[in-house]
Amino acid sequence: MANMKDMIPAFDLVQPTTVEDAVDLMKDAGDEGWVLAGGLDTFDWFKDRIKRPRVVIDIGGIEEMRGFRDEAGGIEIGAMTTLTEVANHARVRSEFGVLATAAEHVATPQIRNQGTLGGNITQDTRCWYYRSGWPCYRAGGNVCYASAPLAMNREHCILGRSRCVAVNPSDTAPALIALDAKMVVQSPRRRLYDAEDYFIGPSVDITRMTVLEPGDLLTQVFVPAFWANSNFYFEKVRDRGSWDFQLVSVAAAFRMSGSTIEDARIAVNGVAPYPVRLDAVERLVRGEAASESLQNAAGELAIQGTRALRHNDYKIVMMRNLVRRAVRSVAA
Amino acid sequence: MAEKLVGVNYAPPDLRAKITGRARYAEDFRAQGMVFMKLLLSPMPHCRVRGVDDSRARRVPGFIDIMRASEVNQPEGPTEAMLTDEPKYEGEPILAVAAESEEACAAAIEAIELDLEPLPFVLDPLQGLRPNGPNAYTEGNQFSGQDGWSTYKWTDADFAEVDAGRMPNPANPLVEWTKGDIEAGFAEATVIIEEAIVHQSVTHHPMEPRSTMAYWENGRLHAFVSTQSAQRTKMGMAGALEVDPEEITFVSEFTGGGFGSKIPGHTHMSLAPLMSRKIGRPVMHRVTRYEENYIGRARPGFQAWAKMGFRADGKCTAIDLMIVQDSGPYGAGDHNTASNIADITYTPGNMRYRGFPMYTNTPPKAAQRGPGGAQINGMLEPLIDQAARELNMDRLAIRILNAPTVEYGMGPRSQRMTSTRAKEALRLGAELFDYENKIQLSGQRNGSKVTGIGLGLSTYTAGSRGYDGLMVIRPDGKLYVYQGIGNLGTHSISDTARPAAELLGLNWDQVEIIWGDSSRGMPNSSVQAGSQTTHAHSRANYAAAQDALRKIRAIAARQLGGNANQYRVDNGRVLGPGGSMTFAQVAQRAIALGGEYDGHTLPGDLNAATVPAANMHVGTGLMGVARDNFGGEGGIYSWLAVFGLIELDVETGQFETKELVCATDVGTVVHPRSLGAQCYGGAIQGMGMAMSQRWVFDPQYGVPFANRLYTARPPSIMDAPRSMAWDAVGIPDPQTPTGAKGIGEPSVGAGSAVLTTAIADAMGGRCLCRTPLTPDLIVAELEGRPLPFGRLDQHVG
């Protein structure tokens, strides 16, 4: 079969207007179904003619999955809310700034206008071996091309590898982990996941990035008020100022008491097949002032257990430096 | 007084079409019954097609026909064919399929079963030079028209030198030239700088992929093409299809950039006409970005060694340069140009050049804006700074000292230039940049950010001679200028008419530019490349305008009395001792007079290609038509001095370009805003080359991964400098009547140089001496981490 790209293969399109119907349609479609949210990840797969679902379930018409709902304990954001809406939302900006900042760092304005929060956190990895349609482990094959001795793996992982060395590309994912957000999944049973548990590594299932299995739909993201108005830090290192995914990014929330870090949540992305929450670093900084020595210790602790592939040793120092900077951001 | 046109900003006449959606690029044309064509690209970097089973494809609904390599011309040697049964790179077109819709094309191509025999392939040219390294062709790795194929390798001893980080001394270099006495030059030197250099290949990626639409009507081809040039591309297409050029209606009104990749059109533009001829239907070949990555050309990468000697006063006394070039499967000439430009930019007097152009199984290479020059200026400028540092010299002073004057001859034949204002450009730029104060900021640290100052000098060809101009003043009193050059966005179609219109004393609203459609007449023109056009066609049009002026005066004198020389033109009138006439009257008179006045007789020295174009307008008004016989001696080169300030974050390796200043020697400035845009645009392209654009292959399968925009990473608006300024020396070139030279090319090398030098400066003078300088390399270098690949490895990242 000869290689062909750039034309979307035919599919049937269904456009449900309620979560219930969407889940129902997904169940019917099973493995042959595909959920279309913002479409930025989807159309890439389709245009490369690698993913060829028979049925595409466009969830863009489900109003209950859009927008913000203020709740006593926090704010609920529909998974289909666009990243622009997230970045511009007054309460998100004022109370959960790290999420707004992360959303602002996604790709480009047009992508943010169309891309959704749910899509951003649920998107597939951009490992170029995998995305080229090569039959790697993640694609159901029996090899990881990206970790071969001479492979091109500058943008691959330094942590959490298990046969697959891809990284999670999401900008908002680490921010949501820093905010201790909860993911609401409907299938049709409704489940709640802590943000960091929503993402899974290849050792759990090498073909998926998140807990979502066929038939599961991420409907809302709930951001609890607990971390509202904390001191936030977000930084994303990338090659170009636009479009590019992170090389390494960090998102952090600090609750301060004077110059002492009372509590912290720190997550990095671009370093593992899933966004990594740095619990050990959080424990280290808790109850301390963000002195230079603490910044350095946090950085060093963060990179414990990292292991570079041929081309991505730099990520270790970049990750260390970003964690340092995150802690430095609350220095007196 | 008619308005002044030269040196004045204006909105180009095609701009309104461009921003209202009316501008039609090749893929915007439609024809009744139009069908689509798509290419089947080779999945392997080098293979032989043993068999093609298209039986399933032929049953795909909407399928029309297939075109195989056997149906197109197969040139001998390392020359590209439109389709091939021995692909030399992953992505080379094997066959073409026509179908009623693109979906059907895609389905049919997918249904084709290929039987391919994989063949050895080489990606990194240096690997191809290893004693047992692979060759890009089964027949060898060198080709000459006389001797055919042969194999050229270095020895293990050569590679021992390479691996030890030294410049090897291989026997029988493929290209070699020397000038002066290099030994003496180095003996004279106080400081010798030697570096190994890697410059990556870079895909052109113009915004518009090279689509073509074509149909035949009564034996006449109508072709809608994406090309930089127009008249010359039409001739190229006529040659490729073996048809009379006059049997082609060639349309290329707008082209979405080319940067050297569409100079005389391109190989694959003739496929749609061929397919259309085969199936008898109009054919749209919509080229996608993915295909563009493969068939769209790339700048050749270099692996090089440079050794430069400097006297205690900073004068460069010797250059020993050696370049291994990634020539792709079909060759490229960048390395030769690079050697000449190294010589003219740093004027060592004593130089040796050894070149090793190597075929590789990577997408084809072609000229890319400042070919050769952009690579070498970007890579050698940090070495100049190293010398300045070691000699404790000012970085600007050492450049001014080494910059050429018009006396210096370039290359082995010491070619002289028509004008050289490099030193003036450097001084002008320094003033504009406030160099004296800005250089004080070099190395200054603010938190994790360090300031780096970049500066560089770059040059490239900027003109050519001998083309034809064609224009008609019609009875409506307007001047119609017929342009055979292309319209790829440089504004040349109108810029080159402005000096002519000014000569004829016309206001701009009295001038109509006709371009992009051969049925309206295209005189013999230069290819739109090498920054020739502003020079070449302001001259050609000027010659035609002089011809028109002569005729206007003659008619006026005839009509109104007096001596023709006493008549002058202004505001669309000719005035003199006998009174005045409008151009409308002159045009009518010219038609009545016939002969040379309305083009019935043409000058004998016109190019044969101009004659049919002129004949289309015979009798429509007063014709100005002439060949550029202004003559001149020497190369036509323009110069760009560049200054910049960056802030490098030493913890992340990211940097921001705060300021960019360009100072240029282009002779007379024809269109300031356009010139500024060329300076900035080229510079940002060069900056993209230096900081982000890449070219990466999986070594196992020979497949490129930077095969789309987000992985190839051309610079975005966020990567552009925060503030920019430009100025021009403005001294006219003495050998051309308009005084103007082109500028498109040198800005790329300048932009690259400003970043390579600024980053090295921010890193305390450390030169990574490779591109692209991405955050990973910078942060790893700053943290003392080892380079993850061989010092000279190519196609990694």
Place this chain on the structure above:
Amino acid sequence: MIELFRRDQNPWGQDILIGVSWDLMWMALVLAALFMVGHAIWFRSRAGAAHAAPAAVPPGTPERVVRHTLASRIFHWSMSAAMLALVITAFVPVMGLEIPAWVTIHWIAGVALIAAIIYHIIHAIGWQDFWSMMNFGPSFFRDLFAQTKHLMSASAPEPKGGKYPLDHRLYHHAVLVFSLAAVVTGVIMMMRIDTPFFAHNPYLLTDETTGVVFAIHGIAGVMFILLIASHIYFALRPDKRWLFWSMVRGWISRDVYAEHFDPTKWKATGDSSRPGTAATGALADASVSAPKEDA
């Protein structure tokens, strides 16, 4: 339509084998279930079948006949643990249940299995009756004939063998073949993942050869589903439960020995390390003799 193999296109678009189809796993499970049910029915149908009379036990036969030394029992159970871990980590994720870090558990279990096998080979050659197990001479075919006859006809009693009766030997050989296949291919596959043993390199073999390796490993794995299922089935069957206990305790009672073995082919010995074996409790004896009553 059940597919036997999974195929895909390599990066050059060539059709390559990448392994066995997981349909085979389900097929093996179904086959194993069918076998168990079939065997149970068959066994019941043969309730009144002929039995060879208990053999005359030579004088001096101990009360407890040693069948498996501690060394071989350690091998058996460590191998079982490794096998079970391997099969579970291999197939449970395919069924859709997540086992975190299954690859790591799988390869470590594989290494344990290799160690057990090496131990077993040395032990078998040096200390065990290697040649009786590996005997493929005329007696093997005599036993095969007698066993086949028994299976075909209710009147033909199950032939009695030496220490390793024919069915045990056949089972052992099947395990041997498939475990060696799994181990050899498994070692090759380990070169593609992160282990302390190899520099990771997926390109040591061509795409197609790699596919064959994966397919062999997969076939061996699927066969183990059948082998392990049938093994456990027999171990748990009341009529064979004495075998299970013999692997737990190491010995069989003299009565079991007399009933199931031909003393001329296997000369019973007692446990020299435990002179007091005869005094072991009644419960154990009851268990050991239980099959006799059931049968």
Place this chain on the structure above:
Amino acid sequence: MHDVESVGVLEKKYSRRTFIKGVIATGATVSSANYLFRGPNILGAATLQSTTERLLTLTVNGQERRVDVLPNETLAMTLRYKLNLTGTKLGCDRAECGACTVLVDGVNQYSCSILTHQLRGRSVTTIEGLENADTGELSVVQQAVMDEGGFQCAFCAPGFVMSMTAMVANNPNVTREEARVALSGNLCRCADYDKILNCAMRAAELARSV
């Protein structure tokens, strides 16, 4: 009634539970009617007819256009090849260049990366829709580009102009740095970014004076 036939493959696949024959039969009313029916709500039942009847009404540049659209068709393709609005360019077809940018309900989006069937009930503006159709008067952004002589090859121009249009509508007081961010989803390979920013600032100035 063309119920079963028009439903085609989907009918067989999903059974009647997932959509409403009545909606399909009435055709034109589908987009508004789906809320009125009991049972699962399917937006745009025309989509369900996709295997046979794919006619869709799109609002483009203020006009209602009836067009036959495949389920897998992107807006860029519909505009360029069905509606002959070739001003919208395809530079990459992968949301990586911005040449295909159009406004959907005033928001700039990549038309290469949105299905036409997703645009039911929404209003699309392309580069052809900016000029005043009656007077030929240019929009403020277009006028700004004319004033500043923006763009070189201009293949990116329609996309940039659409992004600028959304930008000045959102914030006519935009700063140069904000404009840079607002336009960061459009690529210009001529890298004429300085002039483009001049156009953006001029457009904002014109917008403020309107």
